[in-house]
Amino acid sequence: RTKGVFHDHPHITKLLVVLSVSGGGVAAFSDTRPFQTGYADAAHDIKKKKVVVLGTGWAGTSFLKSLKDPGYEVHVVSPRNYFAFTPLLPSVTNGTVEARSIVEPIRSIVRKKKFDVHFKEAECHKIDTQNKKVYCQSTQDNNLGGSEEFTVDYDYLVIAMGARANTFNTPGVVEHAHFLKEVEDAQRIRRTVIDCFERASLPTISEEEKKRILHFVVVGGGPTGVEFAAELHDFVNEDLAKLYPSLKQHVQITLLEAGDHILNMFDKRITEFAEEKFSRDGIHVKTGSMVVKVTDKEISTKERSSGQTVAIPFGMVVWSTGIGTRPVIMDFMKQIGQTNRRVLATDEWLRVEGCDSIYALGDCATINQRRVMEDIAAIFSKADKNDSNTLKVDDFKEVINDISERYPQVQIHLKKKQLKNFFQLLKHSDDDDELNIEKFKSALSEVDSQMKNLPATAQVASQQGAYLADCFNRMDICEKYPEGPIRFRGTGRHRFHPFRYKHLGQFAPLGGEQTAAQLPGDWVSIGHSTQWLWYSVYASKLVSWRTRMLVISDWGRRFIFGRDSSRI
Numbered sequence: 001r002t003k004g005v006f007h008d009h010p011h012i013t014k015l016l017v018v019l020s021v022s023g024g025g026v027a028a029f030s031d032t033r034p035f036q037t038g039y040a041d042a043a044h045d046i047k048k049k050k051v052v053v054l055g056t057g058w059a060g061t062s063f064l065k066s067l068k069d070p071g072y073e074v075h076v077v078s079p080r081n082y083f084a085f086t087p088l089l090p091s092v093t094n095g096t097v098e099a100r101s102i103v104e105p106i107r108s109i110v111r112k113k114k115f116d117v118h119f120k121e122a123e124c125h126k127i128d129t130q131n132k133k134v135y136c137q138s139t140q141d142n143n144l145g146g147s148e149e150f151t152v153d154y155d156y157l158v159i160a161m162g163a164r165a166n167t168f169n170t171p172g173v174v175e176h177a178h179f180l181k182e183v184e185d186a187q188r189i190r191r192t193v194i195d196c197f198e199r200a201s202l203p204t205i206s207e208e209e210k211k212r213i214l215h216f217v218v219v220g221g222g223p224t225g226v227e228f229a230a231e232l233h234d235f236v237n238e239d240l241a242k243l244y245p246s247l248k249q250h251v252q253i254t255l256l257e258a259g260d261h262i263l264n265m266f267d268k269r270i271t272e273f274a275e276e277k278f279s280r281d282g283i284h285v286k287t288g289s290m291v292v293k294v295t296d297k298e299i300s301t302k303e304r305s306s307g308q309t310v311a312i313p314f315g316m317v318v319w320s321t322g323i324g325t326r327p328v329i330m331d332f333m334k335q336i337g338q339t340n341r342r343v344l345a346t347d348e349w350l351r352v353e354g355c356d357s358i359y360a361l362g363d364c365a366t367i368n369q370r371r372v373m374e375d376i377a378a379i380f381s382k383a384d385k386n387d388s389n390t391l392k393v394d395d396f397k398e399v400i401n402d403i404s405e406r407y408p409q410v411q412i413h414l415k416k417k418q419l420k421n422f423f424q425l426l427k428h429s430d431d432d433d434e435l436n437i438e439k440f441k442s443a444l445s446e447v448d449s450q451m452k453n454l455p456a457t458a459q460v461a462s463q464q465g466a467y468l469a470d471c472f473n474r475m476d477i478c479e480k481y482p483e484g485p486i487r488f489r490g491t492g493r494h495r496f497h498p499f500r501y502k503h504l505g506q507f508a509p510l511g512g513e514q515t516a517a518q519l520p521g522d523w524v525s526i527g528h529s530t531q532w533l534w535y536s537v538y539a540s541k542l543v544s545w546r547t548r549m550l551v552i553s554d555w556g557r558r559f560i561f562g563r564d565s566s567r568i
């Protein structure tokens with residue numbers, strides 16, 4: 001299990017072939033450069049390769065921040081001219097943090113780059129792989145007098161368009177529920193909460209109507225839904241209850257979850273703690289409750305326990321049930337033959353399968369696990385030292401190490417709970433000490449369905465952006481000296497590793513200055529001290545010193561003066 005295993009991998013060779021085919025004039029270009037730095041002289045007269053980046057979210061921005069080689073001409077297309085720090089969006093819904101404190105203009109992020117970055121505030125609505133161009137339309141909601149159509153051609157295309165909220169085609173959701181995906185969504189929620197309190201204060205409103213208006217329903221017990229419910233509870237209890245004392249008794253927060261538990265992707269201890277805390281706080285957690293319809297005043301759920309449909313009156317609904325594919329990505333998937341998939345499939349080098357010079361990262365893409373599984377099967381076969389089509393149980397651990405080094409996303413999954421089941425799946429019988437490789441192959445589909453894709457998180461998106469930029473930074477030098485720098489020749493140091501995700505842990509803020517954290521190694525930490533860890537991690541992860549200072553001062557302002565409840 002040396003690095004050579006990766007370097008000799010056929011996909012890497014393929015990558016290098018693709019790069020040398022698509023990189024046209026690179027060889028001549030590279031000749032003029034000092035080998036040591038790998039960066040082009042700004043004065044060179046060779047045509048720069050045009051990289052088009054779609055999206056300014058976590059993946060796109062991380063790619064832009066890490067791209068250093070001035071040998072590229074970079075064009076960015078995104079309907080948002082800023083990067084938004086999404087983990088703090090729930091804090092924007094109640095004014096703990098102001099919206100402008102968590103955004104940074106993309107132009108200022110790339111201002112100090114050694115190469116030109118051309119930004120266009122527009123949406124890409126079509127990707128033409130044949131002619132290597134993207135069709136764009138400027139955004140209509142900027143009040144600048146209608147939209148403009150234009151095309152941008154590319155040598156390399158980086159798709160980082162993220163995802164949209166998933167409604168599961170539930171009737172009425174788009175019309176009547178709030179999403180919590182963009183900064184504008186968070187601002188809208190903040191205004192609606194205040195609206196509900198002001199409306200419920202009107203003298204003409206009956207007691208029953210007050211109860212309805214002040215019933216806040218959150219759909220989805222994942223990290224975002226849970227954090228929002230907790231933030232709303234804090235806002236109501238710490239601030240609004242003082243300003244609207246007569247309404248406090250009418251306020252109800254309900255969290256609907258179709259599964260058996262909230263935060264089910266977290267350790268059981270965190271789930272239990274969160275459910276108990278919410279129960280103490282008076283947040284009504286309703287599990288086994290599937291939303292079937294939303295109207296302007298009622299949300300209908302099908303209860304798993306009774307099989308009945310129940311109508312719940314509400315004042316505001318926030319829909320947070322995961323992510324779905326953007327229409328432009330769906331069209332693109334059809335075009336390239338990736339039908340029947342939820343997101344774009346890439347290989348471990350983040351290249352879109354079946355395309356030339358197109359990369360996809362972040363929430364809009366996933367590494368094709370099926371092929372990963374086939375590679376794993378091949379590793380198993382190789383490990384079959386005695387050609388008996390079986391594998392000694394003792395060797396199993398070593399093989400797993402091999403796999404997990406190469407595919408960290410598999411490691412995370414196997415390490416947790418699947419390892420045991422996985423192991424059982426491969427054994428002939430309970431007292432057998434050998435694993436059948438053929439059986440493993442036929443069990444692929446079962447394991448495949450257990451193997452989750454990489455999570456759709458900022459962590460994955462930003463690591464992918466940085467990884468891809470690193471590949472782009474070294475692309476020329478790899479072509480010119482594929483055997484590696486002189487001092488390393490023979491080891492293939494220049495070749496690209498597949499993308500490896502490093503999981504740094506996950507937080508679940510639960511309100512009342514308490515947070516749960518699941519850190520690497522399944523280490524769990526819950527409580528007030530974890531909240532301080534949360535403050536420090538998020539402050540350090542903010543994209544600039546300006547946003548860092550703004551967010552820290554917002555936190556300070558909230559501690560001293562409370563949250564602002566003006567409806568502006």
Ligand code: FAD
Nearest residue numbers: 055056057058059086087124161162362363456457458459
């Ligand atoms: P995004 O960040 O969504 O960026 C997509 C970009 O594409 C945007 O700039 C968008 O404007 C642009 N775009 C959209 N359509 C087009 C188009 N047609 N053409 C061109 N550009 C387009 N993850 C964590 O790891 N930790 C957390 O604590 C966490 N908290 C979260 C809280 C909330 C409320 C939300 C909504 C998400 C949270 N996430 C968290 C998840 C994280 O935000 C996403 O996984 C991450 O944003 C994905 O990055 P991305 O670059 O793929 O997509």
